[in-house]
Amino acid sequence: MGTIGEAVRRRRSDLRTGLMGRALDIGLIVVVAGFLILLTTRVIDHGPSYFLQILAFAIANGGIYALIALGYTMVYGIIELINFAHGDVFAFGTFLSASLLPIVGLNEGEPFVLGSVFLLLVVFLVTMLVCGVLNVTIERVAYRPLRHAPRLAPLITAVGMSFFLEGALFLWKGPSNVHYPNILPSAGFEIFGATIGAKELIVIAVSIILVIALALFVDRSRLGKAMRATAQDRDAAQLMGIDIDQTIAATFFIGALLAGAGGTMFGLYYGTSVFDLGFSAGLVAFTAAVFGGIGNIYGAAIGGLVIGMIQSFWDGYFDSAWTQVIIFVILILVLVFRPTGILGMRVPEK
Amino acid sequence: MKRRWLSATAVLAGLAIVAAACGQAAPAGGGGADKGEIIIASNFPTSGADRASGRGPEAGVAYAVQLNGNIKGFKITHKPYDDAVNGVHDPQKGAQNFTDMVSNAKILGVVGPFNSNVARATIPVANRASLVMISPANTNECLTQDFPYCDPKPAALRPTGKNNYFRIAAPDTVQGPAMADFAIDTLKATKIAIWSDNETFGKGVADNFGKRVTAKGGTVVVRQDFDVKSTNDFRPFLQRAKDAGAQAIYAGATSATKGCIPRAQMKGIFTTDIPYMGPDGIGDTQCIKDAGDNATSNMYFTNAAADASQDAANKALIDDFKTKFTAKEDLGAYTFPGYDSAKILLDAVGRAIDTAGGKMPTREQVVQAVQDTKNLKLSTGTYSFDKNGDPTAATMAFYQYKGGDWSFVKQFSVGQ
Numbered sequence: 001m002g003t004i005g006e007a008v009r010r011r012r013s014d015l016r017t018g019l020m021g022r023a024l025d026i027g028l029i030v031v032v033a034g035f036l037i038l039l040t041t042r043v044i045d046h047g048p049s050y051f052l053q054i055l056a057f058a059i060a061n062g063g064i065y066a067l068i069a070l071g072y073t074m075v076y077g078i079i080e081l082i083n084f085a086h087g088d089v090f091a092f093g094t095f096l097s098a099s100l101l102p103i104v105g106l107n108e109g110e111p112f113v114l115g116s117v118f119l120l121l122v123v124f125l126v127t128m129l130v131c132g133v134l135n136v137t138i139e140r141v142a143y144r145p146l147r148h149a150p151r152l153a154p155l156i157t158a159v160g161m162s163f164f165l166e167g168a169l170f171l172w173k174g175p176s177n178v179h180y181p182n183i184l185p186s187a188g189f190e191i192f193g194a195t196i197g198a199k200e201l202i203v204i205a206v207s208i209i210l211v212i213a214l215a216l217f218v219d220r221s222r223l224g225k226a227m228r229a230t231a232q233d234r235d236a237a238q239l240m241g242i243d244i245d246q247t248i249a250a251t252f253f254i255g256a257l258l259a260g261a262g263g264t265m266f267g268l269y270y271g272t273s274v275f276d277l278g279f280s281a282g283l284v285a286f287t288a289a290v291f292g293g294i295g296n297i298y299g300a301a302i303g304g305l306v307i308g309m310i311q312s313f314w315d316g317y318f319d320s321a322w323t324q325v326i327i328f329v330i331l332i333l334v335l336v337f338r339p340t341g342i343l344g345m346r347v348p349e350k
Numbered sequence: 351m352k353r354r355w356l357s358a359t360a361v362l363a364g365l366a367i368v369a370a371a372c373g374q375a376a377p378a379g380g381g382g383a384d385k386g387e388i389i390i391a392s393n394f395p396t397s398g399a400d401r402a403s404g405r406g407p408e409a410g411v412a413y414a415v416q417l418n419g420n421i422k423g424f425k426i427t428h429k430p431y432d433d434a435v436n437g438v439h440d441p442q443k444g445a446q447n448f449t450d451m452v453s454n455a456k457i458l459g460v461v462g463p464f465n466s467n468v469a470r471a472t473i474p475v476a477n478r479a480s481l482v483m484i485s486p487a488n489t490n491e492c493l494t495q496d497f498p499y500c501d502p503k504p505a506a507l508r509p510t511g512k513n514n515y516f517r518i519a520a521p522d523t524v525q526g527p528a529m530a531d532f533a534i535d536t537l538k539a540t541k542i543a544i545w546s547d548n549e550t551f552g553k554g555v556a557d558n559f560g561k562r563v564t565a566k567g568g569t570v571v572v573r574q575d576f577d578v579k580s581t582n583d584f585r586p587f588l589q590r591a592k593d594a595g596a597q598a599i600y601a602g603a604t605s606a607t608k609g610c611i612p613r614a615q616m617k618g619i620f621t622t623d624i625p626y627m628g629p630d631g632i633g634d635t636q637c638i639k640d641a642g643d644n645a646t647s648n649m650y651f652t653n654a655a656a657d658a659s660q661d662a663a664n665k666a667l668i669d670d671f672k673t674k675f676t677a678k679e680d681l682g683a684y685t686f687p688g689y690d691s692a693k694i695l696l697d698a699v700g701r702a703i704d705t706a707g708g709k710m711p712t713r714e715q716v717v718q719a720v721q722d723t724k725n726l727k728l729s730t731g732t733y734s735f736d737k738n739g740d741p742t743a744a745t746m747a748f749y750q751y752k753g754g755d756w757s758f759v760k761q762f763s764v765g766q
Contacts, residue, residue: 050593057585108643175398175437177608179639186618197618270582271614271642274399276436280580316586320574321548323581 028333042317049193054316060200060269062308063207067262068285069292069300070214071135071255077295077346078231078251080151081143084158087282088165089135089256093263094273095169097127098180108181116183128260135256136249144245162278169275177274180267203265210261211301214254218297227251231295231346284327291331293341302342385423386710390415390695391451392430392688393444393462393472398437399606402634402679404464407486407688409680411461413671414692421696422703424710429457433468438606441471448475458702458716459484459695461688465604466490467550469515473507477514480713482720484516484695486687487630489654490554491521494738504738513739514717518691518731519654520744522551522629524764526558528746529600529627529652534566537625537650539598543572543591545584545612546602555629556602571596578603584612588619598624604631610640610649617644630654633683633749633756641751649751650759656730656745657758658686664729683749683756690728697726731763 043051068090075083101107104119142157188197218224226247229237238244266281267273284307292303307327314323334342392411394404408430415428431451433444444463451457452475459482463469469488476483492500493507493515508514520528533539542563546556553575560570571594574587591599599616603609609632616626625648628637633651641649658664664686671689672681698719702711705719726733734742747761 046593050589053589054586057583057589061583170436175434176402176636177399177605177611177640179614179642182614182617182643188618199618266582270611272582272608272611272640281582284580312583312586315574315581315583316590320545320576320581320587324577 024336028337039313039317046317047193050316052192052194053196054312056194056196056200056204057316058309058312059305060203060207060308061312062305063203064262064266064269064304065281065285065288065308066301066304067207067210067258067265068281069288069304070211070297071259072282072286073289073292073294073297073300074227074251074255076289077297078227078248079143079147081154081158082286083138083143083252083255084155084282085138085142085161085165086135086255086259086278087285088162088169088278089131089138090259090263090266090281090285091169091273091275091278092134092165093127093131093260094180094267094277095173095178095263095275096130096260097123097264098178098267098273100126101181101183106181106183108183110183112183112185120183124261124264127264128257131256131260131263132253135252135259139249139252144248162282166276166278169278173275175275177272180271180273182271184268199269203269206261206265210258211297214258215297217254223247223250287327287331291334291341293343293345295346296341296343299341299343299345306342385708386425387427387456388421388424388458388699388710389427389429389454389456390692390699391454391457391460391462392428392692393433393447393451393460393468394430394464394688395434395439395468395606396430396432397434399636400434400437400439400464400604402605402636402682403487403631403684404432404434404439405677405679406682406685407461407464407691409671409675409677410486410685410688410690411692413675414689414696416674418693418696421700422708424699424703426696426699429454431462433463433465439463439465439468441468444468444472445475448472448481452476452479452481457481458699458711458713459720461486461691461695463488464684465551466493466554469493470502470507470550473515474509477508477510477512480510480512480514480717482514482516482695482698482713482717484691484720485519486517486655486691487519487684488517489519489522489525489630490550491523491558492554493517494521494740495523512717513721513737516694516720516735516739518687518694518733518741518744520746520764521654521740522555522558524744524746525629525652525654526555526560526602527562528748528764529629529650530559530562530566530568532650532652532748533598533600533625533627534563534568537598539625540568541571541595542568542598542600543587543594543596544570544600544602545572545574545576545587547578547604547607547609548575549603549607551629551631552602552604552607554602556600559600559602576608578608581608582611584615585619588612588616592620596624599626601626601628601632603628605634605636605640607631608640610637613637613641613649614644623648625650627651630683635678635755638751638755645751647750647752651749651756653683653747653749654744655684655687655747656761657683657747658689658729660747660758660761661729667729683747686729690730690733693728694720694723694726694733698723 071086100123142161146154184199188195226242230247288303288307289300292299394408396404431447435443464487466488546552572591613626627650630653702715702719705715748759749756750759
């Protein structure tokens with residue numbers, strides 16, 4: 001039995017050799033170069049301040065996708081399960097924080113003062129914690145009993161959980177778009193003719209802080225080490241005295257913390273949510289995780305960022321009707337040439 | 351084995367109960383309805399996000415049937431169908447509904463659907479059974495008229511070759527251009543950015559809007575069609591519009607396809623408030639909610655039907671309606687067009703009964719009777735139909751956001 005890595009390497013070398021492989025390589029380079037030239041002319045046409053403005057939107061857009069993608073990638077990395085319910089936990093985060101804002105006294109149309117920062121922080125933390133607890137409960141109820149079952153079984157319970165959560169959100173706020181209170185100031189500061197809004201700054205800053213915090217946590221902390229060990233070889237980790245159940249639960253918890261934060265930011269930034277948001281946003285975020293290399297935390301962050309940026313730049317410079325097509329064309333191209341994603345996947349080898 | 355028998359018995363018992371309930375639902379010809387029952391069906395999106403659009407006309411039909419419970423000895427009942435799936439109108443659900451209607455011999459006509467893409471999917475189903483349809487709200491021009499860009503052609507929707515589809519709303523060849531005239535003449539905007547939800551209706555009305563803007567010497571500075579399901583960020587589009595000097599934005603969309611979410615995101619990008627316009631699809635409370643704190647009097651929509659309350663003669667009718675239908679979404683821009691469509695159908699059924707010699711008319715007779723409708727004066731206008739099924743005269747109304755709700759601006763009659 002060859003490992004996944006070996007199979008992937010073989011596949012890649014198959015592609016690279018032979019006339020066909022070389023033709024593919026050259027074709028790809030021509031396509032990419034042609035596209036870059038087209039993009040450059042468009043960028044020059046629109047001027048630098050417009051570029052900067054779109055860049056700010058793009059990074060904010062990508063930051064939110066990155067936060068959702070991290071949850072998918074962490075869970076996949078440790079138990080090789082696509083947690084379909086993750087997108088819905090994220091959607092739950094948008095709903096919960098939308099309801100919490102008026103409760104703590106943050107209403108649309110009121111000035112955003114220093115005290116509001118504190119209140120907003122409370123909303124962030126509560127949403128993150130509740131999402132975390134929800135995800136751990138999902139793991140306990142729907143995934144843990146099936147840990148030794150064939151791999152398709154937990155996949156199906158994951159789909160089931162996703163539908164269950166969607167249904168619950170549907171019952172909670174109905175099927176219409178849910179308006180999210182616009183509480184952040186729409187002011188911004190000007191730089192080279194572009195206006196970087198407070199919203200973009202907050203979204204970008206929070207995303208960066210959370211990604212770095214997560215990376216440090218996984219790399220440096222005891223629990224992070226346990227997570228990496230469990231991901232590499234569950235049985236060996238158990239023999240070394242690591243509590244597997246607890247470690248996996250912690251992974252779900254942390255993934256959902258990020259989804260909760262992502263949900264709150266999604267609402268604050270886009271001003272809207274809907275009960276089946278978890279499906280559409282989750283699909284893009286999962287794509288981002290695969291794009292960056294599933295199981296790889298940095299990969300998910302970069303994958304989310306890249307997809308968000310493609311989306312915004314395409315909307316900003318080209319025809320929006322093609323945005324989804326372009327994202328997936330790029331995804332296919334990347335996976336054909338780098339089957340393990342941009343940064344390479346990190347999954348247990350069996 | 352025993353358990354299997356048990357569950358089989360349970361299923362059978364369940365079926366029996368359902369069958370019994372269905373049996374009871376059919377009334378055993380009481381009251382003045384000696385000759386039998388005629389059902390008027392309606393098909394609108396009445397759950398979820400789309401309920402704000404679809405419930406109004408449904409209530410209108412229900413009201414019309416309430417007022418006309420008996421025609422020439424036949425008992426008239428209303429059977430409502432919902433074509434929304436997960437809160438959004440769905441062409442396949444509509445087609446399913448129509449298949450069900452076709453198989454019910456008591457159904458002699460349908461009022462609806464609300465959305466043009468649903469109409470496109472359902473006209474062929476009804477056409478094969480010669481079931482007459484009257485829509486109060488469909489506006490896509492290709493449903494009735496043949497233009498070079500139409501795909502499918504109106505003839506392709508009518509496999510029997512005989513028309514069974516009528517509407518009282520003005521087509522998008524009128525609705526889009528009407529708003530373009532309004533934007534250029536009244537709002538004095540010449541540079542306009544347009545986006546659409548890429549649906550039959552949204553894209554069609556946006557195209558027609560754009561054509562008229564160009565024809566009147568204005569400029570379409572940006573034009574985008576979005577896959578709205580996966581788009582939450584309209585900022586790049588808005589920024590592009592601003593950069594190109596847009597003085598107004600037109601949304602070819604409905605509230606269910608995120609029609610007014612860009613309006614909320616405009617805040618912070620457009621430092622000075624510019625007009626935001628759309629077709630009848632955004633003329634509901636959902637749009638106002640979605641626009642959030644950026645809902646201002648700079649928001650406009652066109653309605654492809656007259657505002658019944660503008661005619662003083664309708665006051666008693668509307669007041670009576672309000673006492674019987676009290677929910678907020680019951681009285682919308684399309685409530686009385688729905689009511690009028692049902693009245694046209696009921697009037698035609700009455701004449702068809704005469705044609706059939708007082709017996710239950712055939713569906714073909716009802717179609718012919720609707721086609722023969724001549725200058726029928728109703729709450730939103732006086733109706734006759736041309737051979738395509740379009741009204742010979744329609745009304746276009748303009749609404750503006752004011753103090754928490756949409757308010758009427760003006761209306762005018764348009765020929766085809």
